[in-house]
Amino acid sequence: MKMMSDGTIPEHHPHCLGCGSENPAGMQLRTRLDGDVVRGEVTFDRRQQGAPGIAHGGAVATVLDDALGSVLVVLETPAVTANLNVSFRAPTLLHQPLHVEARVVERDGRKLHLSARLMDEQYTTLAEATALFLVVDVVHFTQGGEALPEAWSTWGSSTT
Numbered sequence: 001m002k003m004m005s006d007g008t009i010p011e012h013h014p015h016c017l018g019c020g021s022e023n024p025a026g027m028q029l030r031t032r033l034d035g036d037v038v039r040g041e042v043t044f045d046r047r048q049q050g051a052p053g054i055a056h057g058g059a060v061a062t063v064l065d066d067a068l069g070s071v072l073v074v075l076e077t078p079a080v081t082a083n084l085n086v087s088f089r090a091p092t093l094l095h096q097p098l099h100v101e102a103r104v105v106e107r108d109g110r111k112l113h114l115s116a117r118l119m120d121e122q123y124t125t126l127a128e129a130t131a132l133f134l135v136v137d138v139v140h141f142t143q144g145g146e147a148l149p150e151a152w153s154t155w156g157s158s159t160t
């Protein structure tokens, strides 16, 4: 389970490499690796609307969680969100190209402390998240009762 050779992270649901599913709620978050930081772009539309013309906070949180999930590709470590804290700093407008970034803050055994930010075109912060991800065995994902993508068969095998 790795990123593409050009540093991009496959455009479909980024932490579901090879599963073929789309981003949650139809959001087209595209991510790539820039050094140790996952960067991406997203534009919200009416499907993610909360107040008129403004993205729903849950949609904003979803994009941040999705970007955080992409960090797992960088770490080559299966993990899940245990805790996600989102601060909404300014309204996130629909139909505007936005920037997202996510990174590792600290790793402490199974605990991955990650952070992410959503910014407007001028890189003003709209929302930011801190998260605790916990490393799991890939078997965790079989609880849904569905077959896992072939690309996941070696996911986590290079980590302790």
Ligand SMILES: CCCCCCCC(=O)SCCNC(=O)CCNC(=O)[C@H](O)C(C)(C)COP(=O)(O)OP(=O)(O)OC[C@H]1O[C@@H](n2cnc3c(N)ncnc32)[C@H](O)[C@@H]1OP(=O)(O)O
Pocket (backbone or CB within 6 Å): 015, 016, 017, 065, 069, 072, 079, 080, 081, 082, 083, 111, 132, 134, 136, 141
């Ligand atoms: C590629 C596939 C997708 C990748 C994921 C993308 C992001 C997602 O959307 S994941 C979906 C949402 N998340 C989930 O469904 C997770 C559901 N929760 C679980 O399965 C479990 O609670 C799980 C695995 C997180 C933790 O369970 P478990 O492995 O038994 O850990 P547990 O023993 O309870 O806790 C381990 C440590 O973490 C701490 N911890 C656990 N949960 C939390 C929490 N919510 N907040 C703070 N600390 C926590 C515990 O206190 C403990 O700390 P310590 O070792 O210091 O005592």
